[in-house]
């Protein structure tokens with residue numbers, strides 16, 4: 064039994080210590096693999112790498128171009144291309160998209176809600192695009208505002224057609240029944 068006691072004493076520190084500590088001491092592979100797997104994922108979005116920066120207008124490679132200057136390809140200001148990836152999306156582009164989508168099925172009550180939602184969607188889309196061009200809104204503002212603009216135009220046209228159709232029907236009904 065005296066020969067069994069020393070191995071039990073050697074096993075006791077492994078049992079009393081917390082589980083993760085001997086695992087990290089015994090296997091150095093997980094501590095090495097976890098920083099290498101997590102560090103590029105966190106470093107890539109946070110640090111603005113100028114090597115992967117392209118003009119948001121024409122896609123020209125803006126590597127080494129100062130923020131205050133303009134794109135040599137299309138003449139657009141470089142600043143929105145730099146800040147557009149980190150700035151939040153404009154709330155007006157969200158409002159434009161929601162109003163634009165809502166304007167299409169809003170062809171009720173003689174198309175008036177669709178006309179109102181469509182005009183508001185176009186209005187907010189233009190303001191969101193102006194914010195984006197001024198470098199005050201994120202990169203996702205542009206496609207959202209464009210989608211809101213297109214949906215708003217469709218909803219506005221549908222509402223106007225609905226309203227004009229009803230007006231034409233009323234005029235036709237009046238003329239048909241003298």
Ligand SMILES: [Zn+2]
Nearest residue numbers: 118121134137
């Ligand atoms: Zn450009």
